[in-house]
Amino acid sequence: MNGILRNTHIKTVGLLIGLVLAFMMIILSVVLGYTDTTLAMAIEAYTAFNGSNEHLIIQLSRVPRALVGMAVGISLGIAGVLMQALTRNPIASPDIFGVNAGAGFFIVFGVTFLGITPVQQFMWIGFLGAAVASGLAYLLGSAGKGGLTPVKLTLAGAVMAALFASLTQGMLVTNEKALDEVLFWLAGSVEGRKLSMLATVMPALLIAWVISILLSRQLNAFALGEDVAVSLGQKTILFKFLAALMVILLAGGSVAIAGPISFIGIVVPHFARYLVGNDHRWVVPFSALTGGIMLVAADIGARYIIMPEEAPVGVVTALIGTPFFIYIVRKGIFQK
Amino acid sequence: MKKYWVIQRKSYSYLIDKKTTLALVLMAFVALFLMLISIGVGEMYIAPLDVLRALTGSGIDMNQLIVMEFRLPRVLVAFIAGASLALSGAILQGVIRNPLASPDMIGITGGAGFAAVSFLTMFSDDSNNLIMSINYLPAFAFIGATIVAFLIYGLAWKDGVTPIRLILIGIGLMALFQALTTLMMLMGPIYRASQATIWLTGTVYGTSWKEVKAMLPWFVIMIPVLILLVRRLNIQVFGDDLTKGAGIAVHRERFMLLMACTALAGSAVAFAGAMGFVGLIGPHIARRISGSSFGGLFPASALIGGIMVVLADLAGRTLFSPLEVPAGVFTAAIGAPYFIYLLFKNQ
Numbered sequence: 001m002n003g004i005l006r007n008t009h010i011k012t013v014g015l016l017i018g019l020v021l022a023f024m025m026i027i028l029s030v031v032l033g034y035t036d037t038t039l040a041m042a043i044e045a046y047t048a049f050n051g052s053n054e055h056l057i058i059q060l061s062r063v064p065r066a067l068v069g070m071a072v073g074i075s076l077g078i079a080g081v082l083m084q085a086l087t088r089n090p091i092a093s094p095d096i097f098g099v100n101a102g103a104g105f106f107i108v109f110g111v112t113f114l115g116i117t118p119v120q121q122f123m124w125i126g127f128l129g130a131a132v133a134s135g136l137a138y139l140l141g142s143a144g145k146g147g148l149t150p151v152k153l154t155l156a157g158a159v160m161a162a163l164f165a166s167l168t169q170g171m172l173v174t175n176e177k178a179l180d181e182v183l184f185w186l187a188g189s190v191e192g193r194k195l196s197m198l199a200t201v202m203p204a205l206l207i208a209w210v211i212s213i214l215l216s217r218q219l220n221a222f223a224l225g226e227d228v229a230v231s232l233g234q235k236t237i238l239f240k241f242l243a244a245l246m247v248i249l250l251a252g253g254s255v256a257i258a259g260p261i262s263f264i265g266i267v268v269p270h271f272a273r274y275l276v277g278n279d280h281r282w283v284v285p286f287s288a289l290t291g292g293i294m295l296v297a298a299d300i301g302a303r304y305i306i307m308p309e310e311a312p313v314g315v316v317t318a319l320i321g322t323p324f325f326i327y328i329v330r331k332g333i334f335q336k
Numbered sequence: 337m338k339k340y341w342v343i344q345r346k347s348y349s350y351l352i353d354k355k356t357t358l359a360l361v362l363m364a365f366v367a368l369f370l371m372l373i374s375i376g377v378g379e380m381y382i383a384p385l386d387v388l389r390a391l392t393g394s395g396i397d398m399n400q401l402i403v404m405e406f407r408l409p410r411v412l413v414a415f416i417a418g419a420s421l422a423l424s425g426a427i428l429q430g431v432i433r434n435p436l437a438s439p440d441m442i443g444i445t446g447g448a449g450f451a452a453v454s455f456l457t458m459f460s461d462d463s464n465n466l467i468m469s470i471n472y473l474p475a476f477a478f479i480g481a482t483i484v485a486f487l488i489y490g491l492a493w494k495d496g497v498t499p500i501r502l503i504l505i506g507i508g509l510m511a512l513f514q515a516l517t518t519l520m521m522l523m524g525p526i527y528r529a530s531q532a533t534i535w536l537t538g539t540v541y542g543t544s545w546k547e548v549k550a551m552l553p554w555f556v557i558m559i560p561v562l563i564l565l566v567r568r569l570n571i572q573v574f575g576d577d578l579t580k581g582a583g584i585a586v587h588r589e590r591f592m593l594l595m596a597c598t599a600l601a602g603s604a605v606a607f608a609g610a611m612g613f614v615g616l617i618g619p620h621i622a623r624r625i626s627g628s629s630f631g632g633l634f635p636a637s638a639l640i641g642g643i644m645v646v647l648a649d650l651a652g653r654t655l656f657s658p659l660e661v662p663a664g665v666f667t668a669a670i671g672a673p674y675f676i677y678l679l680f681k682n683q
Contacts, residue, residue, distance in 0.1 A: 159616070183522060311519055318511060318516070330494055
């Protein structure tokens with residue numbers, strides 16, 4: 001399959017345009033919102049800080065959330081590509097496979113029973129939960145007759161998600177204080193995250209981004225089928241392990257800072273493939289940029305839906321993502 | 337001696353294994369026994385015999401009051417909700433031809449949940465009082481479930497509806513409604529959010545005769561409908577080609593079956609909340625007892641589903657007392673491992 005951007009030059013230009021767009025989105029995200037601010041103010045907040053409300057909001061709220069949104073969007077985009085390629089399942093993504101719900105369960109468990117409050121601690125539990133949930137979904141989906149078919153894996157993921165969700169609810173029922181603390185997190189949001197939180201996960205995310213880009217050649221070989229990949233000299237088991245590890249890092253890291261944000265992981269890779277075709281060396285960077293742009297854009301939108309209150313960005317991505325998801329399903333990739 | 341009992345008329349035929357019938361009778365006794373125990377156990381323990389006396393109206397006044405006014409309606413609602421959910425799951429698994437399908441997995445329960453939470457949020461005034469009677473909540477939940485069922489069906493339609501499209505669209509819609517539910521919870525006050533969480537987990541806490549009266553008609557109406565549906569489902573299982581070959585309008589039938597499934601799940605969810613995994617696991621356990629012919633599977637599913645929820649409610653009331661844990665936590669805690677076992681067993 002070829003995308004609409006055909007040759008390498010145009011793709012490179014496209015990538016540059018994407019970079020510019022991403023940068024513009026960050027600026028828009030800093031400037032737009034309930035409190036009126038301008039670009040000049042944003043710059044002054046760092047060059048000539050005067051302690052005014054606007055400057056404080058820019059430094060403590062707007063800039064962190066723009067950067068967190070970008071980082072999480074990029075990670076979810078890449079995680080989606082990796083999962084879809086690994087499972088050869090066009091609707092694979094961290095949320096459909098229950099990875100987000102798993103991380104949510106572990107975090108609520110931590111808050112309720114272990115009394116964990118600083119949000120920094122969420123991260124490690126989030127990682128653990130994401131790893132356990134994705135491992136389980138993979139294991140379940142591959143059990144039974146006929147091995148791992150896309151539909152089976154999807155169902156196994158949905159069941160795990162349902163299990164974790166009801167256990168999470170069970171814990172929240174008995175603990176109203178915890179509910180208050182984690183409710184906004186459970187909806188998926190990049191609001192109110194501190195830069196220090198991003199700094200804790202960033203190394204893991206950065207490493208995963210780089211390794212994913214390095215893996216993209218291998219993804220191309222793997223996409224031809226495992227037998228072909230082996231005959232092309234790929235160490236398939238090592239590759240699968242590495243790719244799965246990247247998914248856990250990316251999805252776990254994202255969910256730990258921003259909570260479960262749905263549909264970015266499904267939608268973005270499709271859009272990237274539409275642009276550049278099936279070559280993963282291009283799909284991975286394009287998905288990364290599209291993911292970042294989309295999430296920051298959705299976050300800007302989230303400020304306006306129920307103004308003056310804010311909707312969590314996870315709700316906005318679900319609103320945009322569901323129609324697209326239905327479109328993919330209707331296109332009939334799953335005839336068998 | 338024949339192996340089956342068959343009732344056959346022009347418009348329906350009902351076939352049931354003789355061995356299954358025996359098992360069903362046994363299960364019915366188990367169910368009754370469990371309900372008896374469950375009525376007796378609680379803050380004030382009442383011995384099974386005294387419960388029987390109270391039920392027949394010859395017990396002491398105190399027992400009479402506790403049993404008839406508080407415990408009996410609750411146990412009945414639990415049983416009916418469980419039975420409805422398991423039946424709904426049995427129908428859905430037949431229609432979708434996939435043993436992993438269930439009403440909570442494809443968003444029908446999710447739609448009901450969203451409607452219920454919206455109700456709690458939108459009809460709260462500033463001081464947290466509901467401006468509409470809570471009695472309307474079940475109606476909202478039921479409407480929510482129905483709307484989602486139509487949505488799933490409509491969106492999956494493309495020269496007819498294939499089972500796989502149904503379930504995938506359902507999973508997508510479930511995610512959407514979960515997000516919308518969270519949004520609604522955030523918009524309302526925290527007190528409502530915690531009320532909504534309890535409902536979303538599934539509980540039969542505080543039910544009275546009113547709920548029983550509202551639920552029972554649905555359940556009773558569905559019995560003849562199910563009897564009519566038995567032979568249609570029996571053939572749907574063999575695939576679209578064979579069903580068409582037998583002269584059945586596949587898509588119209590599928591629509592009818594989906595509506596029956598929604599009516600059952602909707603009424604259960606409306607009164608007992610989004611009780612998870614009963615619709616998924618109930619039919620599986622039932623199938624081991626009755627085989628997969630729907631004549632036996634329907635009553636078996638109903639009994640197993642009912643028993644599951646009665647047990648879960650009993651556990652929720654006693655295990656962590658004085659804390660009451662919603663029954664839905666236990667159905668999930670039992671259901672999920674069993675589901676995992678099912679997946680591995682087929683290996």
